[in-house]
Amino acid sequence: DAGVIQSPRHEVTEMGQEVTLRCKPISGHDYLFWYRQTMMRGLELLIYFNNNVPIDDSGMPEDRFSAKMPNASFSTLKIQPSEPRDSAVYFCASSPSGGFGTDTQYFGPGTRLTVL
Amino acid sequence: AQSVSQHNHHVILSEAASLELGCNYSYGGTVNLFWYVQYPGQHLQLLLKYFSGDPLVKGIKGFEAEFIKSKFSFNLRKPSVQWSDTAEYFCAVKGQAGTALIFGKGTTLSVSS
Numbered sequence: 001d002a003g004v005i006q007s008p009r010h011e012v013t014e015m016g017q018e019v020t021l022r023c024k025p026i027s028g029h030d031y032l033f034w035y036r037q038t039m040m041r042g043l044e045l046l047i048y049f050n051n052n053v054p055i056d057d058s059g060m061p062e063d064r065f066s067a068k069m070p071n072a073s074f075s076t077l078k079i080q081p082s083e084p085r086d087s088a089v090y091f092c093a094s095s096p097s098g099g100f101g102t103d104t105q106y107f108g109p110g111t112r113l114t115v116l
Numbered sequence: 117a118q119s120v121s122q123h124n125h126h127v128i129l130s131e132a133a134s135l136e137l138g139c140n141y142s143y144g145g146t147v148n149l150f151w152y153v154q155y156p157g158q159h160l161q162l163l164l165k166y167f168s169g170d171p172l173v174k175g176i177k178g179f180e181a182e183f184i185k186s187k188f189s190f191n192l193r194k195p196s197v198q199w200s201d202t203a204e205y206f207c208a209v210k211g212q213a214g215t216a217l218i219f220g221k222g223t224t225l226s227v228s229s
Binding site: 004033035041042043044045048056091093104105106107108109110 | 150152158159160161162165206216217218219220221222
């Protein structure tokens, strides 16, 4: 298995532009998570999906952020418009269904976003 | 609300030194506990996890962690570190009522050869 795949690996954009981050979870995993990592705040959960349905989006910072999971093998995190304070590494992770609470999350390589 | 506290922001050790990284959590119920490692330029990888049973958990690369329920702690240990252990280490907790991981801020370990 190729693991969790994220694209792009690096994104540099200007303030005000729309940014779309992509994630392909491990095949067969029912849960997908989006995290943001910054020096100041560490790793924060933004949103997670179960069977393509958003379950908890309380970590999404503002209405500028949106996430979708149109099918079991693809998810996007969109920022529109982007701001310099959105600069961070964004990780996607997935985990299988199974024993409730016992699943391990597998992380992708992350997308390093820089907003100028 | 759940939270995770990692005591050390940056630890510097020489090769062969012993390592202990502290992790405390706050959560009133049954928890699942994890240590993840992030090597430079790489993604997070699971080091070890505790769900139930023996509170001393052994993970990959010679790491172990001990769950002490009375102290709400899950400290990571390694008896003899190597230069290749240089990385950032994250403690995480997940309550059985939900599936989201709550991470600590991380500890950067630098090992000099």
